[in-house]
Amino acid sequence: xxxxxxxxxxxxxxxxxxxxxxxxxxxxxxxxxxxxxxxxxxxxxxxxxxxxxxxxxxxxxxxxxxxxxxxxxxxxxxxxxxxxxxxxxxxxxxxxxxxxxxxxxxxxxxxxxxxxxxxxxxxxxxxxxxxxxxxxxxxxxxxxxxxxxxxxxxxxxxxxxxxxxxxxxxxxxxxxxxxxxxxxx
Amino acid sequence: xxxxxxxxxxxxxxxxxxxxxxxxxxxxxxxxxxxxxxxxxxxxxxxxxxxxxxxxxxxxxxxxxxxxxxxxxxxxxxxxxxxxxxxxxxxxxxxxxxxxxxxxxxxxxxxxxxxxxxxxxxxxxxxxxxxxxxxxxxxxxxxxxxxxxxxxxxxxxxxxxxxxxxxxxxxxxxxxxxxxxxxxx
Numbered sequence: 001x002x003x004x005x006x007x008x009x010x011x012x013x014x015x016x017x018x019x020x021x022x023x024x025x026x027x028x029x030x031x032x033x034x035x036x037x038x039x040x041x042x043x044x045x046x047x048x049x050x051x052x053x054x055x056x057x058x059x060x061x062x063x064x065x066x067x068x069x070x071x072x073x074x075x076x077x078x079x080x081x082x083x084x085x086x087x088x089x090x091x092x093x094x095x096x097x098x099x100x101x102x103x104x105x106x107x108x109x110x111x112x113x114x115x116x117x118x119x120x121x122x123x124x125x126x127x128x129x130x131x132x133x134x135x136x137x138x139x140x141x142x143x144x145x146x147x148x149x150x151x152x153x154x155x156x157x158x159x160x161x162x163x164x165x166x167x168x169x170x171x172x173x174x175x176x177x178x179x180x181x182x183x184x185x
Numbered sequence: 186x187x188x189x190x191x192x193x194x195x196x197x198x199x200x201x202x203x204x205x206x207x208x209x210x211x212x213x214x215x216x217x218x219x220x221x222x223x224x225x226x227x228x229x230x231x232x233x234x235x236x237x238x239x240x241x242x243x244x245x246x247x248x249x250x251x252x253x254x255x256x257x258x259x260x261x262x263x264x265x266x267x268x269x270x271x272x273x274x275x276x277x278x279x280x281x282x283x284x285x286x287x288x289x290x291x292x293x294x295x296x297x298x299x300x301x302x303x304x305x306x307x308x309x310x311x312x313x314x315x316x317x318x319x320x321x322x323x324x325x326x327x328x329x330x331x332x333x334x335x336x337x338x339x340x341x342x343x344x345x346x347x348x349x350x351x352x353x354x355x356x357x358x359x360x361x362x363x364x365x366x367x368x369x370x
Contacts, residue, residue, distance in 0.1 A: 008188035008195075074220050074222055074294040102263065
């Protein structure tokens with residue numbers, strides 16, 4: 001951030017009075033521009049005992065498989081975000097169930113949420129950001145070509161809970177693997 | 186938003202190619218500026234059977250009681266945010282427990298999270314944003330002067346679960362009461 005989005009003047013990084021952290025503060029109008037983590041919200045859509053996954057048609061992780069998920073928009077709820085992303089990426093309508101997983105990825109200032117969900121019908125198709133969309137039995141899940149570790153985490157916990165016939169809410173903090181691209185960007 | 190924070194040129198509200206919603210797009214460098222919901226993270230700190238609350242020394246809701254909570258910062262986890270806010274507002278150190286509540290307030294594009302927590306000791310004091318900090322037995326909680334409805338929701342569910350000796354994870358979507366100030370701002 002170099003310029004004030006309110007007045008167009010330059011900004012400086014400094015600690016405002018009464019604050020503890022440096023912020024981008026406008027040199028002219030004094031507006032303080034806070035930067036906060038972003039939420040990525042997705043679903044674990046099931047149809048019978050199969051799980052819907054999307055193969056990414058966009059970077060990062062072009063060609064890898066993921067649960068439908070994306071950046072939450074202003075003025076929607078987390079459950080609405082999960083349903084919207086599933087519709088956009090998989091052209092699928094879901095009934096959103098309980099919150100299932102919360103994954104922090106502090107190095108990139110993201111919080112990922114996943115909801116349990118049921119497909120309303122078996123109609124789905126690749127949305128604009130997907131190469132293909134398919135249903136997977138547990139044994140068919142492409143673990144080696146999943147796009148994000150938060151997706152791996154959510155799927156593993158989901159399958160464990162399903163086996164145990166008891167679903168929880170799972171939280172995890174992920175550190176970045178230094179050898180890989182930033183996660184979830 | 187009127188100016189591009191990257192280059193200082195003016196921005197226009199328009200739907201970028203491949204997008205579904207209008208965004209602030211720079212008329213010069215083309216940068217797309219996304220606006221996303223903000224997370225407010227807090228704790229329900231207990232000491233024995235009492236709960237720690239803070240009386241706000243800042244607007245909005247100056248003078249009202251709240252659980253320690255505030256805007257999550259970049260590069261921290263949700264649990265770290267809960268601990269930091271408790272330290273800042275109540276000068277209290279907590280052991281952060283499990284996630285307890287997620288409250289959507291879509292009209293102001295906020296998601297509030299509350300964690301169960303235990304005070305590490307009985308040392309606490311009003312931080313810069315608090316007029317006073319105190320421990321409350323259930324019968325003493327100042328329901329009529331709580332600052333935010335998300336706090337009321339979290340406290341009510343917490344007391345119910347404590348009575349039942351079984352804690353869950355609770356989610357709620359709050360609509361704004363038209364007669365009151367925007368919540369959680």
